[in-house]
Amino acid sequence: MSRSFIRLSWITLVFIFLVVIAGSIVRSSGAGMGCPDWPKCFDQIIPPTDISQLPDNYQDIYLEKRLKKIDRFVNILNKIGLERVGEQIKNDDSLHREEVFNWVKTYTEYGNRVVGFIAGNLVLITFIWVLIKYRSKRKLLLLSFLNLILISFEGWLGSIVVATNLIPWVLSLHMIFALIIIWIQIEIIHIAQNKKYSISIPKTFKNIFYLSIALTAIQILMGVQVRQEVDFKVIDGVDRSFWIEELKNEFNFLFHRSFSWLLLIVNIYLFWNNKNKHFGIPIFNFILFLLTIEFITGILFSYANMPAITQPIHILVACLILGFQLYGLNYLKYSRESLLR
Structure with missing residues (x-):
């Protein structure tokens, strides 16, 4: 395969690892709720730098949006037989509180999202490239498509992480899927290099x-x-x-x-x-x-x-x-x- 495709595969893997780094920095710094909504941050592509740029009742606004997303997530859990888990989330009082704006935490979380956005697009480009030039290689096509699905799921799961106010088991699931994505990307590199x-x-x-x-x-x-x-x-x-x-x-x-x-x-x-x-x-x-x-x-x-x-x-x-x-x-x-x- 072309050197350009192999280079893209390695760059994609690097950015996937950067997502892991960014996510762990967000968690250790307590910045996970720096952006109360997803995929935008305070409903803006570039988040605010000062609380004066937000409406007075911003906490109520984003709490209402988050609770609606939680309801949808609980409905999904109920449909797959996890009613008890859904009930616990619905009755969790900590989910009814919205954090006060802190621009440092906001931009820490925003940086995490930017890195994730780049990684997601690199996975998309990889799949499109395989679809156009290497679709005869069935395993490569399947893996690149699977990684696209998984990283899209990770993006959705990221929105649930925000909506559920960083519930630990949701964070853990988020991490496990990141490891699976890394594994698949390494296998894509193996196929692309075709080393003996x-x-x-x-x-x-x-x-x-x-x-x-x-x-x-x-x-x-x-x-x-x-x-x-x-x-x-x-x-x-x-x-x-x-x-x-x-x-x-x-x-x-x-x-x-x-x-x-x-x-x-x-x-x-x-x-x-x-x-x-x-x-x-x-x-x-x-x-x-x-x-x-x-x-x-x-x-x-x-x-x-x-x-x-x-x-x-x-x-x-x-x-x-x-x-x-x-x-x-x-x-x-x-x-x-x-x-x-």
Whole structure:
């Protein structure tokens, strides 16, 4: 395939990762409700910079709009059999309060939306390009179309995140779909590059590499659960300095913290074997480096009261580790199986 298409695929992946960064910065800075409506911000393409640019009753106006969107979302939940969840959302008193305008939070959230808008359009351009030039490649066409559907769904889910005032489980779902989009985009890059590798890799090494990917996915999902519990602390008004103290007895937090050691040991094994047996797969160097950063931010979480700056770094690095692992699947896919163990 053309270099231009491969370049576009990589740029798209970079912007998808930027969306993850932007979203985590928004969450850690408490700017998630900086824009009370969606897709515009205070019903404007370029949001206001001062409260004087808004009507006196702006909180009532946007609260009414949000409650209507919540009703529509609750109706969807009811139709798919989640009546209890819908009832909980409908009776959540926190959804009946509108935040006071803060231009810093507004532009932080607005930046997140701009990055998301660019990423969405890049996915759209990718699909159109495939449809015009590479439609004979059925798998590529299917994946590019699926990613377009998923990123559109992510946009809609983003509007629900705003409407539901950042309900934790909706945020978690938002994150999970972002990871699926990253996975699909990496597979699009694999197909576009069509690289073949002339290396011999033993079956045991391959299986442990597959295991490491599964462990990373589990660790990220558990991390999402921990973040969900942190979000509840925020909702309950618990001071940041007490978050870790209150999480120490939570199963998800303890599992997430202890499980990280297994992930590290498995990746050290892969790194060591890759180096000593000269498989020549460079991703394991990056993964071990990223795991070191992940451990440092995890230590800061536990012993420095979760500094806000470490949260987006921790989330981004976790996604990058999974991204490198998924990209590394191409080495295994086109390698010969060695008899070495």
